[in-house]
Amino acid sequence: MSSFSSLMGTQTLLPIIQANTAEEGLNIAKAMGAAGINLVEVVLRTPASYDVIKLIKQELPDMIVGAGTILDEAILTKALEAGSDFIITPATSAKLYEALAKCPVPVVPGVSNASDILLAYENGYTEVKLFPASLAGGVPFLNAMSSVFQTIKFCPTGGVNAANKSEFLSLPNVIAVGGTWVADKKWVQNEDWAAITAACVDALN
Numbered sequence: 551m552s553s554f555s556s557l558m559g560t561q562t563l564l565p566i567i568q569a570n571t572a573e574e575g576l577n578i579a580k581a582m583g584a585a586g587i588n589l590v591e592v593v594l595r596t597p598a599s600y601d602v603i604k605l606i607k608q609e610l611p612d613m614i615v616g617a618g619t620i621l622d623e624a625i626l627t628k629a630l631e632a633g634s635d636f637i638i639t640p641a642t643s644a645k646l647y648e649a650l651a652k653c654p655v656p657v658v659p660g661v662s663n664a665s666d667i668l669l670a671y672e673n674g675y676t677e678v679k680l681f682p683a684s685l686a687g688g689v690p691f692l693n694a695m696s697s698v699f700q701t702i703k704f705c706p707t708g709g710v711n712a713a714n715k716s717e718f719l720s721l722p723n724v725i726a727v728g729g730t731w732v733a734d735k736k737w738v739q740n741e742d743w744a745a746i747t748a749a750c751v752d753a754l755n
Contacts, residue, residue, distance in 0.1 A: 552656060553656055553676075553677060554636055554656040554657075554658050554677045554705075554725075555677055555703065555725045555726075557589060557614050557635065557636055557656060558589055558725065558726055559588065559589075561587065561588060561589055561726070561754070562719055562725075562726045562727065562754070563587070563715075563726065563727060563728075563729070563732070563750070563753045563754055564589070564590075564591055564705055564707070564726050564727065564728035564729070565582050565587055565590050565591070565728075565729070565732050565733065565750060565753075566590075566591050566592075566593055566618065566707070566728055566729060566730045566733070567579060567582075567590050567591065567592045567593070567602065567733060568592075568593050568595055568596065568730065568733070569592075569596065569598060569599070569602050569738070570596050570598055571598050571601075571602075572598050572601035572602050572604070572605040573605070574598075574602075574738060575592060575598065575599075575601075575602030575603075575605065575606060576602070576605045576606055576609055576610075577741070577743055578733050578738060578743075578746060579606045579610055579613060579615075580609075580610065580743065581733075581743035581744070581746035581747045581750070582732070582733070582746060582747070582750050583610060583613060584743075584747045584750075585746075585747045585748075585750030585751045585754065586750075586751070586754060587613075587750055587754075588612070588613060588614060589613070589614040589615075589616070589635075590606070590613065590614070590615055590616070591615075591616045591617070591618045591638055591728065592606070592615060592616070592617055592618065593617075593618040593619045594617055594618065594619040594620070594625060594629065595619055599617075600628055600629070600631075600632040601632075603615050603617060603629070603632040603633055603634055604632050604633060607632075607633040614635045614636070615633065615634060615635055616634055616635055616636035616637065616638055617629035617632070617634040617636075617637055617638070618638040618639075618640070619638075619639075619640060620637050620638065620639045620640075620646075621639070621640070621641075621646070622645075622646065622649070623645075623646075623648075623649035626649050626650070626653065630653070630654070630655070634655060635655055635656075636655050636656040636657070636658065637650070637653055637655060637656070637657045637658070638657075638658045638660070638679055639657070639658070639659050639660045639679070640660040640679075640681050641660045641661075641662065641666070641681070642659045642660060642661070642666065642669060642670065646659075647659075647669075647673045650673075651673070656677075657675070658675075658677055658678060658679045658705060659673075659675055659678050659679065660678070660679045660680075660681045661678045661679065661680060661681070662680065662681060662682070662685075662686040663686065664695065664698070666678075667695060667699050667702060668699075670702070671699065671701075671702060676701050676702055676703060677702075677703050677704075677705070677725065678702060678703075678704055678705070679704070679705045679706070679707055679728065680692065680704045680705070680706040680707070680708075681706075681707050681708045682707070682708025682709055683706035683707055683708045683709050683710055683718070684708060684709025684710070685708065685709065686708075688706070688709070688714075688718075689714075689717050689718060689721065692704055692706065692718070692721050692723060692724060693721065695723070696721070696722065696723045699723075702723065703723055703724070703725045704721075704723055704724050704725065705724070705725055705726045705727065705728055706718050706724060706727055706728070707727070707728030707729065708728075710727045710728065710729045710731075711729060711731045712731055712749070712752065712753065715727045715729070715753065729753075731749065731753075732746060732749040732750045732753050733746050733749075734746075734749070737749075
């Protein structure tokens with residue numbers, strides 16, 4: 551199975567899509583694609599989320615689409631049935647790891663402290679999501695973990711924005727940063743897709 555980082559390629563931004571309708575999600579994805587984004591995460595926080603994944607996969611077949619906010623096996627199953635190319639969790643548990651062990655696509659488990667990182671390591675994961683990054687210690691925490699968990703790479707999400715993304719990306723144990731700032735809710739409400747494209751272009755530079 552390929553890794554999350556191999557799916558990302560040279561892309562260092564994991565843009566997060568949260569949409570109220572499938573059409574809205576598709577428009578966000580198109581705006582991101584116009585900036586050169588090849589991979590997105592759809593968070594499963596609205597009833598339309600699974601349809602968002604299906605529609606993006608249908609209309610933008612070259613885009614890699616993952617599902618976030620995976621909390622249990624039932625959600626994982628629905629996300630995979632929708633066509634998710636990778637799976638991201640906000641946190642983990644022994645029960646969730648059991649379900650993830652059978653997952654046929656790359657998984658990025660969520661961690662927020664050293665114990666979580668060790669649990670991910672014990673379950674064979676070397677790429678994890680630090681969430682919520684800013685509240686979990688941010689850059690100083692990731693620096694501290696680098697000497698202890700030398701094989702673990704991170705994708706910090708939660709509190710990452712245009713102002714601090716470069717600081718996170720400068721760390722050798724950070725492969726990408728995730729964030730919603732490139733698809734501001736006001737832009738989505740106003741259907742200002744050009745603003746999303748511009749924010750993504752800026753975030754990729």
